[in-house]
Amino acid sequence: MDKLGNILHSLNFFYPEIALTLTFFILLLVDLFFRKSKHLLPVLSLIGYVITGYFSFTTPNASGFLFSTGMANVGLYITDSFAFYFKLIILLSLIYTVLFSILSKEINESTENRGEYYALLASFGLGMFLLTSSTDLITIYLAFEMVSLSSYILAGFTRKVPRSAEASLKYIIFGAVASGVMIYGISILYGLTGTTNIYLINFYLANQNYNTLTLVIAGLMIIGGFGFKISMAPFHFWTPDVYEGAPITITAVLSVASKAAGFAILIRFLKVAFVDYAATNLQASLWAILPGFQWNDILAVLSVLTMTLGNLAALWQNNLKRMLAYSSIAHAGYMLSGFVILDNQGILAILIYFAIYLFMNLGAFFIVMLISDKLGSEDIDDYTGLGYKAPFLTVSLTIFLVSLTGIPPTAGFIAKLYLFAALVNTGWLWLALVGVVNSVISLYYYMRVVKNMFLRESISTYEQKIELGHVLISFSLLIPTLVFGVYFKPLIELAEKSIRIFGF
Amino acid sequence: MSVGLYHFITLSAILFSMGIFAVLTRKNAIQVLMGIELILNSANINFVAFARYGNFGYNGQIVALFVIILAAAEAAIALAIVLNIYKHFNTVNVDEIDRLKE
Numbered sequence: 220m221d222k223l224g225n226i227l228h229s230l231n232f233f234y235p236e237i238a239l240t241l242t243f244f245i246l247l248l249v250d251l252f253f254r255k256s257k258h259l260l261p262v263l264s265l266i267g268y269v270i271t272g273y274f275s276f277t278t279p280n281a282s283g284f285l286f287s288t289g290m291a292n293v294g295l296y297i298t299d300s301f302a303f304y305f306k307l308i309i310l311l312s313l314i315y316t317v318l319f320s321i322l323s324k325e326i327n328e329s330t331e332n333r334g335e336y337y338a339l340l341a342s343f344g345l346g347m348f349l350l351t352s353s354t355d356l357i358t359i360y361l362a363f364e365m366v367s368l369s370s371y372i373l374a375g376f377t378r379k380v381p382r383s384a385e386a387s388l389k390y391i392i393f394g395a396v397a398s399g400v401m402i403y404g405i406s407i408l409y410g411l412t413g414t415t416n417i418y419l420i421n422f423y424l425a426n427q428n429y430n431t432l433t434l435v436i437a438g439l440m441i442i443g444g445f446g447f448k449i450s451m452a453p454f455h456f457w458t459p460d461v462y463e464g465a466p467i468t469i470t471a472v473l474s475v476a477s478k479a480a481g482f483a484i485l486i487r488f489l490k491v492a493f494v495d496y497a498a499t500n501l502q503a504s505l506w507a508i509l510p511g512f513q514w515n516d517i518l519a520v521l522s523v524l525t526m527t528l529g530n531l532a533a534l535w536q537n538n539l540k541r542m543l544a545y546s547s548i549a550h551a552g553y554m555l556s557g558f559v560i561l562d563n564q565g566i567l568a569i570l571i572y573f574a575i576y577l578f579m580n581l582g583a584f585f586i587v588m589l590i591s592d593k594l595g596s597e598d599i600d601d602y603t604g605l606g607y608k609a610p611f612l613t614v615s616l617t618i619f620l621v622s623l624t625g626i627p628p629t630a631g632f633i634a635k636l637y638l639f640a641a642l643v644n645t646g647w648l649w650l651a652l653v654g655v656v657n658s659v660i661s662l663y664y665y666m667r668v669v670k671n672m673f674l675r676e677s678i679s680t681y682e683q684k685i686e687l688g689h690v691l692i693s694f695s696l697l698i699p700t701l702v703f704g705v706y707f708k709p710l711i712e713l714a715e716k717s718i719r720i721f722g723f
Numbered sequence: 724m725s726v727g728l729y730h731f732i733t734l735s736a737i738l739f740s741m742g743i744f745a746v747l748t749r750k751n752a753i754q755v756l757m758g759i760e761l762i763l764n765s766a767n768i769n770f771v772a773f774a775r776y777g778n779f780g781y782n783g784q785i786v787a788l789f790v791i792i793l794a795a796a797e798a799a800i801a802l803a804i805v806l807n808i809y810k811h812f813n814t815v816n817v818d819e820i821d822r823l824k825e
Contacts, residue, residue, distance in 0.1 A: 385812075387807075391801050392817070406770050409779070464823050
């Protein structure tokens, strides 16, 4: 196939990304011409995301690589069910973020250029879509930077608020260093293997001699870059500051969508590049890592470090947003432990965890946003006694926090159950125990909020008027959080269909 | 003695270390950003040198071009953010910008 024909053929499978790109352009243009209309932009972005979702469902997965590079039979991009699953999560969280933004006082009052806000949100989403499907280190790096650059601006979007400006400064400094280290690692890996395609890298590593130490250094640098995105320790220092300073709608999307994209590419990169397919036991679904370096040992250490540091630091927080930031670090640690076992069962557990995490985490951030818009504070002490003044919101928040802890009958329990069961089944008992102990620690700080809301006398003059939109969005997040705790079969089936990574 | 691959790799390793050193020790946000540029350029030298001496084709050169473009975009955004910081804090000293702390 000639090159142009290949590109045209690839575009047939590229509709979701094209729809997102068009959404981005249309939002920018509409903002130029219709500055006055207030609700046009969010409605247009919602339409764009729904169309993207429609194309994601109707576009079939390509049978081969997209945008092949000519020399060998490999390409820059693929569409497989694994990427599709993460794209669904990203799209859902984008839709929720737009809905949150319509209701957010912070966004509506403090910025004049809301067109750029929605446009950047679309380009952020496009970057994450590209990241989940990339198979070449060039596209991975480009998509990674696209996600990062959009999110740096979004984190500081309420630029007249000092803490938002500070958040974006810290984000861009940490992010630029992380991506710089990552590209240096990629350059070493390129020098070692002579290719940037992760499938060819795997082929080279399986068949040629190479210097193991160089490979380990390059691999660690690249994993560090991805680890920054998923706020894995020791690359998590930006998380609390950025999550606290950024507008809360952006915090919500950062904690779910950009983490999902980071996990997708981390799993894809390690599985495609470093797993020995000749030795992989398909019956037991176990992956055999290429000889030379056992990546799972280092992942286990990082996972334990991430969940423990996140949970211990969360104990001392008084700001609810900051506490949820540390809790999201801890959740990244739990999910990372599913990856440690290098087995389809673990990946299945991560996929299930992510779907549930989407609803419970977005829900918690949504309620915190509604309360702090009225209260003007995210301090846990200011929440004292709110249980009697705003029963609907506080009960919803309690359900989300209980689910984040992982107590039945909420969905968070199912997520943790699948994860720890996978760990025990594959002989990582100690890691499962660390996870359980960490969940117990997390109970303390989640329940402190609940205790403050319900078991103490009210001091504030808070008044709550519940609007229909608030109730509808809360219910759309509450219902999955509760239903998946009891009836989770469809979710498991969807995840089981999605664990297949292209080619294997 | 002719200049070979090892000279370029050594140069890029030195540049990378200097970049990391600048990021870790400098207090001024602009100087930190300059350190980041050093890191990116060290990766560029690696890409071009490996592509040239390893006969790997043009992929490496193309990556270097992409990195240069992205570095420019990143610098533009970073400087805008630093400018905004200066408006609020009257300093671009990373150490003094610490309102977000537990």
